Amino acid sequence: MTQINHNYTLLQGSYLFSEIAKRRTKFMQDNPNAQIISLGIGDVTRGLPDAITKAMHDAVDELSNPSTFRGYGPEQGYDFLINDIINNDYKARGIDIATNEVFVSDGSKCDVGNIQEIFSQDAVIAVQDPVYPVYVDTNVMAGRSGKFNKETNQYENIVYLKCDASNNFTPSLPDRKVDLIYLCYPNNPTGMTLSKEELKRWVDFAKANDCIILYDSAYEAFIQEADVPRSIYEIEGAKEVAIEFRSFSKTAGFTGVRCAYTVVPRELKAKDADGNAVLVNDLWNRRHTTKFNGVSYVTQRGAAAIYTPEGKAQIASIIDYYMTNAGIIREGLASLGLEVFGGVNAPYIWLKTPNGLDSWAFFDKLLSEANIVGTPGVGFGQAGQGYFRLTAFGSRENTEKAVERITKLSL
Amino acid sequence: MTQINHNYTLLQGSYLFSEIAKRRTKFMQDNPNAQIISLGIGDVTRGLPDAITKAMHDAVDELSNPSTFRGYGPEQGYDFLINDIINNDYKARGIDIATNEVFVSDGSKCDVGNIQEIFSQDAVIAVQDPVYPVYVDTNVMAGRSGKFNKETNQYENIVYLKCDASNNFTPSLPDRKVDLIYLCYPNNPTGMTLSKEELKRWVDFAKANDCIILYDSAYEAFIQEADVPRSIYEIEGAKEVAIEFRSFSKTAGFTGVRCAYTVVPRELKAKDADGNAVLVNDLWNRRHTTKFNGVSYVTQRGAAAIYTPEGKAQIASIIDYYMTNAGIIREGLASLGLEVFGGVNAPYIWLKTPNGLDSWAFFDKLLSEANIVGTPGVGFGQAGQGYFRLTAFGSRENTEKAVERITKLSL
Numbered sequence: 001m002t003q004i005n006h007n008y009t010l011l012q013g014s015y016l017f018s019e020i021a022k023r024r025t026k027f028m029q030d031n032p033n034a035q036i037i038s039l040g041i042g043d044v045t046r047g048l049p050d051a052i053t054k055a056m057h058d059a060v061d062e063l064s065n066p067s068t069f070r071g072y073g074p075e076q077g078y079d080f081l082i083n084d085i086i087n088n089d090y091k092a093r094g095i096d097i098a099t100n101e102v103f104v105s106d107g108s109k110c111d112v113g114n115i116q117e118i119f120s121q122d123a124v125i126a127v128q129d130p131v132y133p134v135y136v137d138t139n140v141m142a143g144r145s146g147k148f149n150k151e152t153n154q155y156e157n158i159v160y161l162k163c164d165a166s167n168n169f170t171p172s173l174p175d176r177k178v179d180l181i182y183l184c185y186p187n188n189p190t191g192m193t194l195s196k197e198e199l200k201r202w203v204d205f206a207k208a209n210d211c212i213i214l215y216d217s218a219y220e221a222f223i224q225e226a227d228v229p230r231s232i233y234e235i236e237g238a239k240e241v242a243i244e245f246r247s248f249s250k251t252a253g254f255t256g257v258r259c260a261y262t263v264v265p266r267e268l269k270a271k272d273a274d275g276n277a278v279l280v281n282d283l284w285n286r287r288h289t290t291k292f293n294g295v296s297y298v299t300q301r302g303a304a305a306i307y308t309p310e311g312k313a314q315i316a317s318i319i320d321y322y323m324t325n326a327g328i329i330r331e332g333l334a335s336l337g338l339e340v341f342g343g344v345n346a347p348y349i350w351l352k353t354p355n356g357l358d359s360w361a362f363f364d365k366l367l368s369e370a371n372i373v374g375t376p377g378v379g380f381g382q383a384g385q386g387y388f389r390l391t392a393f394g395s396r397e398n399t400e401k402a403v404e405r406i407t408k409l410s411l
Numbered sequence: 412m413t414q415i416n417h418n419y420t421l422l423q424g425s426y427l428f429s430e431i432a433k434r435r436t437k438f439m440q441d442n443p444n445a446q447i448i449s450l451g452i453g454d455v456t457r458g459l460p461d462a463i464t465k466a467m468h469d470a471v472d473e474l475s476n477p478s479t480f481r482g483y484g485p486e487q488g489y490d491f492l493i494n495d496i497i498n499n500d501y502k503a504r505g506i507d508i509a510t511n512e513v514f515v516s517d518g519s520k521c522d523v524g525n526i527q528e529i530f531s532q533d534a535v536i537a538v539q540d541p542v543y544p545v546y547v548d549t550n551v552m553a554g555r556s557g558k559f560n561k562e563t564n565q566y567e568n569i570v571y572l573k574c575d576a577s578n579n580f581t582p583s584l585p586d587r588k589v590d591l592i593y594l595c596y597p598n599n600p601t602g603m604t605l606s607k608e609e610l611k612r613w614v615d616f617a618k619a620n621d622c623i624i625l626y627d628s629a630y631e632a633f634i635q636e637a638d639v640p641r642s643i644y645e646i647e648g649a650k651e652v653a654i655e656f657r658s659f660s661k662t663a664g665f666t667g668v669r670c671a672y673t674v675v676p677r678e679l680k681a682k683d684a685d686g687n688a689v690l691v692n693d694l695w696n697r698r699h700t701t702k703f704n705g706v707s708y709v710t711q712r713g714a715a716a717i718y719t720p721e722g723k724a725q726i727a728s729i730i731d732y733y734m735t736n737a738g739i740i741r742e743g744l745a746s747l748g749l750e751v752f753g754g755v756n757a758p759y760i761w762l763k764t765p766n767g768l769d770s771w772a773f774f775d776k777l778l779s780e781a782n783i784v785g786t787p788g789v790g791f792g793q794a795g796q797g798y799f800r801l802t803a804f805g806s807r808e809n810t811e812k813a814v815e816r817i818t819k820l821s822l
Contacts, residue, residue, distance in 0.1 A: 001682040002590040002622050003531035004689050008697060018700070043482035053475040056709065057468060063667065064464040066806070071666035090665035106517050106669075106704075113702035117552065120414035137701050179413040180787065190433050253481035257710040259519075271412040278415050286419060286682065288427065290548050291524035293517075296707050297667040298467065395477070 004116035007143045010155075016133050016379040017041050023363070025375050029134070031371075037398045037405075039329075039390040040373040042188065044253045046321060048302070049314030050071015053276045055305035059298040070297050075289045077104025077261065081300045084307040085261055089246065094234045101265050101281060103288050104303075106295050108218050108260040112210040113138040115214060115243065115262070116180065116289075118283040119270065126159040126170045130189050130380030130387070131366035132216070135182040151234040162383045163190060163351065169341065170198055173205055179207065183232075184216040186223060188381045189389040190350040191326075199235055205212060206241035212268065212280070213242040218260075220374040221319055223345045239265035243280070243379075250347065252306045252315050259295055259303045324348050325399040326392035336411065347392040350377070354411040362388050370405040418554045421566075421768065427544050427790040428452050434774070435784050438646060442488070442782075443593030447542070448809045448816075450801040451739075451784040453599065453758070455664045457732060460725030466716035479740040481708050484555060486700045488672065490516025492711045493716040493745050496672055500657065506644045512692060512701050514674050515714075519629050519658040519671040524549040525702075526654065526673070527591065529694040530681065534590040537570035539582050541600055543627070546593040564793040573794045574601060576763065579611055583641055584616055592617065593626040594643075597634060598678035600791045600800040601761040602646040602737075602753015604639045609809070617652035622680065623691070624653040629671075632662035632730055634756045650676035654691070660806075661758065663717045663726055669708055670714045733758050736802035747822065758803040765822040773799050780814040 013019065020040055027033065047057075061070040076082070080100045090097040105111050113134050116125070121143055127135050136158065139145055146157030154160055157229040159178050161171035174181070183202060186193050194202075196268040206213050216230040223230055232242045247260035263286045269277040295303075305311045330343035339352035357378030366372045366388075377387030394402065424430065426693055431451055439445065458818055460469075474478040487493070493513045501508040514523050523543050527536070538546050547569065557568030565571055570589050571658040572582035580603040585592070592612060592803055597604050605613075617624050643653045658671040675695045680688040706714075716722045743752040750763035764773040770787030777783045777799075788798030805813065 001680060001686065002534060002623050004681045004683055004691075005529050005531055006684040008529065008694055009683055011697065024669065041483065045477060045480060046476045047480045048471075050475065056471045060459075060464050060467045060471065060709075061623045062457045063664075065460065066458045067458060069456060069458045069664070069667075071456065071664070072452065073667055109704045110702060118416050118419065120416055123413060134701060136643055141698070141701070148591040212413050253474075253480070253482070256480075256484055256705075258704065258707045269412060270415045272415055272420055277412065280415075283419055284416060286422065287552070289551070290545060291521060293520045293669065294667075296669045296710055297519075298471075298709060368727050394789075407427060 005141065007141050010140050010145060011137060012148050016375070019379070020373065020375065022054055023141050023367065027367050034371045035369045036373060037402045039394055039399070040375050042391045043251070043277040043396055044250060044393050046253055046318050046341065048253050048317065049311060049333065050301045051305045051308055051311035051314055056075070056298050056302040058300060059301035064177065068239065073294045073297060074299070075292055075294045076285070077102065077295060078300050079296075081304045082210070085303050088307045090231065090233065093218040093231065093234065095231060097233070097263055098266065101263055102261045103264065103284060104295050104300065105247065105260050105262060105292065106258040106287075108216065108245045109134055111245050111260060111262045112182070112214065112216055114287065115284070116142055116144070118280065118287055124157065124159060124177060126161055127175045128163050128182065128184065128187070128391050129364045129382060130163065130377055130384030132184060132188050143228060160381065160383070163187070163192070164383050165339070165341070170194065177209070179211050179298065180214060181211055182214045182216065184218075186219040186346035187342070189348055189384065190218065191344075191346035191348035192350070193223065193345045194302055196229050196234065199229050199232060203232070203235045203238045203241060204368060207237060211241070212270065214245070215242050216245045218245065219246040219250055220246060220348050221315070222323060222347050224323060225345055228345050233263075237290070239267040241268065244267065248306060252303070253318065254303070257299050257302060259299050266363050272395040306358050316393065321396070322392045325394060325396060328399050328403055329390055329392060332373060333406065336407060339410070345391065349390045349392065351388050351390065359388055366406075368407055370402070372402050372405060416552065418552050421551050421556060421559060422548060423559050427786070428818050430790070431784065431786065434778065443488045445782045447782045447784060448805065448813045450805055450810070450813055451786050452812050453802050453804060453805045454666050455661060456806055457729045459480065459662055459664050459668070460722060460729065462716045462719055462722035462725055463713045467709050467713040470712035472683075472739060473611070474708065483703045484708060484711070486703055486705045487696070488513065488706060489711050492715045495715050497717045501642065502642065504642065504645065506642060508644070508674060509677065511639070512567070512674055514673045514675065514695065515711065516671050516673060516703065516708050518660065519627065519656045520545055522671060522673045523593070523625065523627055526695070526697065527553055527555070529691065529698055530591060533589060533653070534572060535568065537585045537589040539574050539593065539598070540571040540593065540793060541574065541788055541795030542593070543595060543599050544791065571792065571794070573746040574598070574603075574792050576750070576752070581605065586808040588620070590620055590622050591625060591774055593625045593627065595629075597630040597757035598753070599630065600759055600788065600795065601757035602757035603761070604634065604756045607640050607645065610640050610643060614643070614646045614649045614652060618648060619665065622652070623681065625656070626653050627656045629658040630661060631657060631658065632726070633734060633758050635734060636756055639756050641730075644674075650678040652679065654679065659694055659714050659717060663714070664729065668710050668713060670710050733803045736805060736807060739810050739814055740801055745763060745819065749816060754803065760801045760803065762799050762801065764797050764799050767797065770796055770799055777817075780820055781813070783813050783816060
């Protein structure tokens with residue numbers, strides 16, 4: 001028989017959200033009348049703004065007519081969208097990005113999962129702990145992780161940068177040579193951010209130590225405070241060391257519509273086997289054009305509408321809705337004496353579980369006693385043990401109801 | 412500096428269609444008044460059928476309302492679409508496929524490109540020659556190709572199965588042990604098909620030799636003749652040895668809308684490092700859920716409309732339109748004494764270049780003298796040298812005009 005990619009056998013159990021779905025389904029089967037509120041998986045709930053749906057309707061009509069029909073588009077995305085991205089997300093902030101540095105895709109999960117392919121199999125990767133599982137799992141599949149150590153709950157060849165209350169969720173610098181550093185800010189799952197000075201420390205570190213930062217900024221739209229950097233390219237020299245990932249999923253309700261983009265600056269270099277410098281942008285372009293065929297035209301038109309005056313206003317109001325939810329959760333739980341983090345510049349609230357409960361025990365307690373589904377912190381890594389993530393993406397009614405139910409628990 | 416995936420340095424030149432686009436752009440710059448007709452890249456030109464656009468409009472409306480909004484769907488696709496696929500494409504032909512064997516994706520290019528990831532890096536791959544470049548390039552990137560030999564125009568570790576007029580484009584069986592065999596029928600680029608008996612020979616070979624067939628059936632909808640198999644699973648025992656890829660791109664004008672699916676039967680097994688059998692379906696499910704986040708809901712609703720009575724009728728009429736074009740090209744060129752293949756059960760016509768011209772020389776001649784863009788056969792592999800691909804996806808007017816222009820050439 002054909003041999004499998006044996007790295008797959010090193011993967012641990014189910015993907016986190018599958019396990020949550022399984023426990024939730026089991027509970028619902030046993031308790032068919034329970035009114036479950038999900039503040040678990042980070043999925044949005046508001047409808048798409050009118051400016052976006054109008055643009056999508058128009059695009060569907062265009063496709064229905066042979067004279068305006070569009071088939072294959074550029075794999076990297078249409079210029080109309082790339083230019084909107086550059087002008088609004090970068091140029092408006094004084095950052096100079098060229099059209100061939102932006103790659104539109106069908107989701108940041110794909111991009112952050114696929115980016116490792118263009119680097120050496122020997123690359124040492126560093127991730128924050130806790131961490132979005134996709135960074136780790138895709139490197140396990142690629143053979144960069146080594147074995148999983150059940151005692152430490154970590155892979156032996158991955159460098160984990162601990163982020164917990166003891167360091168105010170600011171990751172410690174790696175204690176050995178690393179090649180690729182995944183940073184996520186505003187952070188999923190902790191909801192915390194880095195200041196410009198802290199982010200500069202990472203850019204400087206990457207420069208001094210010849211490594212590349214993979215900067216996942218999927219939650220940028222939720223930043224409320226002025227001094228929090230919205231792009232890693234706000235830091236001088238970052239274009240020489242960083243790839244930035246952005247998504248419309250949470251910004252504009254695109255979790256079911258699928259659009260994101262990745263910026264790979266032409267200044268960013270890596271080296272080939274002979275030590276010659278290679279443009280990472282060229283490698284990603286080759287990967288993207290060989291294995292991907294572009295994002296739905298209808299979706300790209302919808303994404304471009306995000307940048308119209310109407311689109312911007314409508315999105316701002318949705319972000320405001322979610323961030324009001326975040327405040328309700330944050331303040332509601334804090335008033336119960338719980339230790340809460342995040343929720344100020346991000347739609348995630350990260351709480352210390354009460355009475356030293358472990359994360360899954362608190363998950364089960366919250367599910368069975370309050371019928372609330374959240375996400376166990378330990379599912380994001382060992383440093384998340386004893387923490388728990390709630391999201392601000394529910395409806396206002398459910399968010400308020402959830403906080404009320406938690407208030408009634410004996411914690 | 413961080414090391415790159417050095418396999419990328421083994422890739423040859425640009426991706427075929429980028430090279431074509433480059434030459435075309437250059438010609439247009441030098442000849443701004445030329446009226447170019449493209450019968451090159453296999454992209455459709457008719458508008459989306461009404462049944463599909465109506466379903467897409469309805470889906471956009473659903474997303475605009477919080478009470479009907481859908482965020483993340485199942486990564487594998489919605490059941491409504493999977494059930495339509497199973498009932499229409501398989502059950503109706505007596506083939507039993509379960510819902511967890513179908514994986515909806517945003518394109519067959521992605522699926523046929525990504526499928527190799529779940530197999531061993533040591534797997535020996537066999538491809539037809541000529542071949543859709545994505546099969547080869549994605550295996551080069553993964554380190555399975557060995558070096559490129561400029562003299563043979565082939566990679567040293569890839570097994571090429573020659574398909575030319577001498578064997579009626581029926582691939583020769585591999586002359587050494589292989590693990591993964593990519594077969595594409597109806598074939599891109601030759602437009603030829605296999606009979607049931609010939610396909611059975613491959614299934615039997617895979618069984619006898621413990622290998623897996625990756626069966627790309629993206630052009631199935633164009634099959635006109637009754638005895639041509641539409642699915643590899645029409646062959647008994649194929650579920651134990653084959654993965655099948657299907658696409659809505661050409662079937663329903665989805666090249667810009669993006670939807671396809673892959674069937675991975677639960678009977679299909681491979682082995683892990685200890686020789687234990689592993690379900691390939693489980694591996695692909697893990698890959699799909701870890702690195703992909705599902706297809707746009709709007710797109711999936713559009714795809715489901717393909718299976719309604721209105722959708723079926725409208726699609727049949729578009730397929731008929733393209734196949735009439737195919738007949739016009741086929742008969743037009745044959746009447747000039749050219750040797751033509753394909754075009755009966757596929758939208759591709761594969762022609763022997765006249766007077767022993769090599770493929771790119773014929774490309775340049777056709778571009779400069781008739782202002783027609785086609786695809787050089789050698790771009791698909793060495794066995795395609797001296798052949799040329801034309802597609803039936805143009806408008807009727809352009810197709811007729813193209814044949815007329817070719818008629819006037821001195822060939």
